[in-house]
Amino acid sequence: MTTSKRPQNRADWQALAETLIPSLETRAFIDDAFVDAASGETLETLNPASGETLAHVASCDAADAELAVAAARAAHARGDWARLAPAKRKRVLLRLAELMEAHKDELALLDTLDMGKPVSSSLGDMAGAIGSIRHQAESIDKVYGEVAPTGDDSLGLVLREPLGVVASIVPWNFPLMMTAWKIAPALAAGNCVILKPSEKSPLSALRLAGLAKEAGLPRGVFQVLPGYGHTAGKALALSMEVDCLSFTGSTQVGKQLMQYAGQSNLKRVYLECGGKSPNIVFADCKNLDKVAKRAAAAIFHNQGEVCIAGSRLLVENSIREAFVDKVVEAAKAMQPGNPLDPESFMGAMVDETQYRRVLDYIAKGREEGAQLRAGGASLEGPGYFIPPTVFDGVTPAMTIGREEIFGPVLSVFGFDSEEEAVAMANDSDYGLAAGLWSQDIDRIMRVSRRLHSGQVFVNNWAGGDQTVPFGGVKQSGNGRDKSHHSLAEYTELKTVWMSLQG
Template identity: 50%
Template sequence: MPHDEAPAARGHQDWLGEADALIPRLPTRHRVAGADVDGSGSAFPVVSPRDGRVVALVADGGEKEVDLAVAAARRAFDSGPWPRMSPVERGRVLLRIADLVEEHRAELALTVTLENGKPITESHGVELRALAGTFRWYGQLADKLTDESPHTGPGALALVTREPSGVVGAVVPWNFPLTLAAWKVAPALAAGCTVVLKPSELTPLSALSLGRIADEAGLPPGVLNVVAGGGPTAGRALGTHPDVDVIAFTGSTAVGRHFLRYAADSNLKRVWLELGGKSPNIVLPDAPDLATAAATAAWGIFFNQGEMCTAPSRLLVHASVADEVTDAVVARAGTLRVGDPLDPATEMGALAGAARVATVQEHVRRGADAGARLRAGGSPRHVVPGGAYFDPTVLDRVTPGMALAREEIFGPVLSVLTFETLDEAVALANDTEYGLAAGLWTSDLSAAHTVARRLRAGTVWVNCYEEGDLTVPFGGYKQSGHGRDKSAHALEKYTELKTTWIQL
């Protein structure tokens, strides 16, 4: 369970005071070619889900701003120094970005919490740790990649080289605005590409801050540009732009389809998608410790308010231990501290906004109407006036055909299903259009291996959940997308293979 604490010296009142001091200084303009750029249209409000107040008015980007940013990225790629630097030099810049992120860690964490609603301890200890760690990892990797020279016989020399793809459009969501930006931007930069980053219109402030930090670290102008704006405007403009060579997108499956269409209607740019999930978490009766399995199931669905594509939202429990495991999860839901995200004691903060609360509540209502039993939660929680909070929620007696078991809710809602046989568990787990992740709890080594191979998911955690590091790839099967973030495999998205054949 990845979780670091924010500095002990800061308490609730400290963070409240720092928030009031930070808000007037939040960045509100696009970052293009190393400079702040005004929008050509009206500004849009960034509403903090913590209390519903507008914390910033941000320049709204559309075709004009995207054209400007893409042109800057194209110049930087075609004639600038970045793709022509040695990998060692590029790596040093990425390491400087990581160092500056650490220097500005508290301010960046506070920005994320204000725009996103997650607890400050998680912004500081999880989100910012991932941001700095990702840039550091790819900075260290940059000069350790090798090309190939296949054996062709004495009459020829063949070289297979990886070359940067060009201009990358990175479009990232609001639930982990900096982590997911780093997973795309860092490997793209390490490969020698230039980037236009479009954050969610709900969380543009942290990405705009990252753009300024990257320029301060020594990125040449135009290598990383950040354009704020909506999906139908800035997102579409980026997806259809003929000078963008690659799109890397994380978000909903529905929007992922749009980007595939944009590519088809423009220059057939490569599109890499990390999309939704409805991840199963299977508990067999021989789990090493049922209490740990239940505690992890609760942590997994309530962490980040359940706003995670990998959230283990379907708990599949063997009938013989279903009551024991479900009761333990319900008990934990009842003790979880839902509170002000700026309070370091808070365990679950605000959802992304009032609309998200309404959507989650509607899912719960429909599930109960369909016959599921509400065991915990199910209602909005009134924590900070004007804020968007929801109770940790558990429903059992869920059947495979219910929307609760099939649709991605993206909130703190757990659906409990039971099974009798291992084959039934695998069939239930795979009975979804998604295939992002899965969990399995068992002491049987053979079952761990065989079930993991049968699960159609990009990541399978055994006797744990959400564990891993940057050495392993992340991505999904089926309608959870394709391509991989993290690890050296991420560079495959941002490079082209070139064969050079030399006749001797």
């Protein structure tokens, strides 16, 4: 569905939603066709801003996974995609990006309706998703193999070949953007991909399947299995015919998937898991008002449902009191609102389960003695809305200071020295992201090297584009999304050694 006029306000987005919802695709996409789940079962997807049912979507299980894997394996064996000339694969993926661009309002709206995020945020996600498809498409014919250094009597070649069948399991917080980060490099490398979207946000993935078919992806190369993790996801992870598993989600589930891989065929497993990211503010940073606003956005963006959310704010004690006041003031402008209103900074929590989970953590923070500076109570009315919540005086021993909450809850710590800040930042099971704010270049270089994190943001939060990798260390995972590094993960190295002696 394309619109001649771009939606401009809440009324426009509401009107588009009323047109879109009755025509939603709710079936799985298997072997180039939209089909019901083999069992006939469906799952309900809700609008978290209202609690109303959006649709009943096919609930796939092991039987559907088996069909999809068989179709992908057959497609890979045919070579319709894997052996297609790189320039031709590139054209197909660029065509997919064009179609996504043409339908970006629709795709953004689906993610907003499905998981409650503001539509302005969803539109930003679409830019990231489309950019990922384009970047990896353009990389297809620009990544070379190698010629080994040999003597005159031999020739050594190092080739990159597609792995085969890749299963991608994606989360609900950035449904289509995370999908693009996973499938773009896998498809660019020539693999067949089976996508398992979260049961909480399957709608944009199913729409993407229709666009992929329209773009010209061959039969069986891209399939979508909506369903639960313990059914469809588990079946893919245990399949002997899946060569690679790519996952973004919780650390607990990531560990389970690694076990499934070991129980089956030792398939490659790339994980991007949880985070409890430290955001360190030194007293010498410039413009505290600006930094406070960015520190607030680092945790409250997307309702705090962000793996790299700057949920631990470490502030040098000499400026701490004044700085926290500024963060609290910034939070006042970030209150949740109707997700269809382009002016809303925050929307609703994805569902009641997550809503209750976050409220339980807030209660725990109070019980353990943290000082509540802002928020702390849910909003009245329909939907699952929680305002920005700030706790000061948090210590590393407190639950809210250690565990990933995945909601709009900020924990503030104080420190007196650089050494203390680094030690506190690294005192975590996670290592997905870290930030530091300072004008001292020597300190910036020292601290950024000492932080145990896959990403360090200096005088910004969540900076970067498609040219740099995204991923973590420790229990935040082991894989990388974006950049040429992710493309390499979906290929197999093959050595060809030729004797030239005749």
